[in-house]
Amino acid sequence: MQQKIFVIGLGLIGGSVALAIKNEHPNTTIIGYDRDEEIANQAKILKVIDDMAESIKQGAVDADFIILSIPIFETEKVMEELALLPLKQSVIITDTGSTKKSIMKKAALFIENGITFIGGHPMAGSHKSGVVAAKRLLFENAFYMLTPPEHTNMTEQVNQLKHLLAGTKSKFIELTADEHDEMTGILSHFPHIIAASLVGHAKKYQEIYPLLQRLAAGGFRDITRIASSNPHMWTDISLRNKDVLLQLMCEWKQEMQKIEQMLIDDEYNKIYQFFANAKSYRDGLPIHTKGVIHSFYDLYVDVPDYPGVISEITGYLAEERISITNIRILETREDIYGVLRISFQTIQDREQAMVCLKNRTNYELFIQ
Template identity: 70%
Template sequence: MQGNIFIIGLGLIGGSIALSIKKSYPDMKIIGYDVDHNTTHQAKILKVIDHEENNLQHGAENADFIIISIPVVETEKMIERLSHFQLRENVIVTDTASTKKSIINKASILTEKGICFIGGHPMAGSHKSGVTAAREHLFENAFYILSSVSKVSNGRINELKQLLKGTNAKFLELSADEHDEMTGILSHFPHIIAASLVGQARTYQDKYPLLSRLAAGGFRDITRIASSNPSMWSDITIRNKQVILGLLNEWNQDMENIRSMIEQEDYDGIFQFFIQAKTYRDELPVHTKGAIHSFYDLYVDVPDYPGVISEITGYLAEESISITNVRILETREDIYGVLRISFQNAEDRENAKKCLENRTSYELFIQ
């Protein structure tokens, strides 16, 4: 496979896609464009892209593949701009945004001109952002959703899959409606709930000054996704509003039912509420990536004494195992282990677990 790949948006996702393509097709020319020209230049220095392009029209009109990797609302605006260019006849245009229906609808201005547009959503991410965080293995074993209009041939979809084979992702073809509803259930709606839980805690902070310290354990973990980019999630929420509004209505009804059970001290009803949730949650896949990017944490049950962190991290450093974060937990309700170490991926976590099992007698937990 040969040709020019034009990537619009050189953040974590765009940069990681560029690296995965370079791995599979070193002879393909990867051209990068970003509204921040410093980012484009940095991507070139890091060898994420082969060439910098500061002229959007020039880059788009000379591309065989165009990958739009910017926020949802900006993606729609970019599609509008691309519709005014003289794109190559056989070009494939795709995106990486987290909602699909509004983008597929907007892309009709391209498809009506005979330009192939295939919506995409690689369901992977990282705690880090920007082109410096880009990794060629970011999407490995993650689901990569493809959505298109019915007139797009299987041949063209397979062509895009072939281009992206270096991601080692699991491709799924879904309609835009299916995609938005499922990601609404598993990703968009949970982000709202996590943010609301944090907001509720914040309202009590003045009354209970110790609240933030007590929240440092399990509460902080179950609300991690509330730390996601506010601008991005505002876009996603608005663009998937019908699905989210429907889920909110159902959620409100569920909460009313639970409220009623608590008021009536309905032990059996409350027990069923918790047992059904536990059963379904315990049956969810552990080692695969889903709609919300995974957290690769290892809990180590060590005594809290001076030097314990340097001891553990020293063992990992000797075996060149990288960590992204490490902390002693003060509040550990429902969490085993006083020390939590975070890793970039499952492989690093597994290597760390083996390392510490061989070097120490501490108990290790993956939750």
């Protein structure tokens, strides 16, 4: 039976979900809608969708599945709009948002009318954005969180949704909205706030130390990469998960006060244990698994800093059709071997690049 899939929001995530569904279920018809008509046209030209809807109502009323892939505040508004439409009684609605508690609270609008809503959050991203960056395997081996409404039996509908999304090749995990928001708050939302605050703290000293910005090009820039994320998206996330974040901030301040007292008292052993415990836990984290924050697969190449070296390296990689996401010469190299850092989308791309450069150059290669 040919099913209609309606995707609302045709950016990186929505586009990638659409491509994965079409690849796994070629007989489905994927209808797309985006508030920016040019983006919807682009998605159709790129064959991310089969056709475009002129309005949410036009695409939703005949849909078998509806996927909301838009910012959280917009998602909640669209959910209110969908709840007023004559949808199919068998339709399954899901989203791709980074917080779930407020979304699942809004889902009561559907549940009271016998319509299925299952929260969703594919935990993968990219350094690129927009429908042009959409990839069929963006979510491969990533965790895909599903949050069915509590105190309901939706096993059959959850299985239907998993079947639809099988082409993402994700690892599906079912949990409550509270569990989702607490874990993503700890591992993603709070770290983004910390990274942004570290950057803001450094910026305050810029006028005092003009050299600061150049020195920050090394390790500081690396540990604060996530501060370059979309500010609109992170404003939405922060406000929608504020209860969790406020609790984490309280605990963080208590932890910093303990460290402060250790420093005041010159507690060598306690300070050492603080760093040792962090190292032990961090070193035990999975290396090849996609987590809440998307990974950076970097390769460091120890090359002389001379004109043409970047074009030489990228030329070799281009010949073997290896895609890179970023490349730059490092001016400061504290704790880093290699002056040239190349970033890749996947670990497979990085491994292929290592083989390529080992075969073609005498440069030393390092993975941090």
